[in-house]
Every structure is written in C-alpha cells, then in structure tokens.
Amino acid sequence: MTWIFALTGVAVAGLAVLAWPAARVLAAARELRAEIDRAEGRLGLSK
DSSP, X not given: OHHHHHHHHHHHXXXXXXXXXXXXXXXXXXXXXXXXXXXXXXXXXXX
C-alpha cells in the first residue's frame, strides 16, 4: 500500500515539473500572437 502512495506522489511531482514549462510556453505563445497582431497592424495587413 505504501508503494501506491509513493508512486502517486512521484507522478504528481512529475506533473508539477511539467506544468511550469507548459505555463511558460502558453504565456510566450500569447505574447507572440500579440506581437504578430501589432506587426500586421503596422504593415497594414488584414487577416
């Protein structure tokens, strides 16, 4: 029974480790989309 708790703890820790980079990637993608929108506006391009 103890090993089930240990493995669950390791799995949760692994997901937490992956959640931080995923959040950073999503934030960077959002910033990139905003920058592309600004550049399109400056160039006079329409979507």
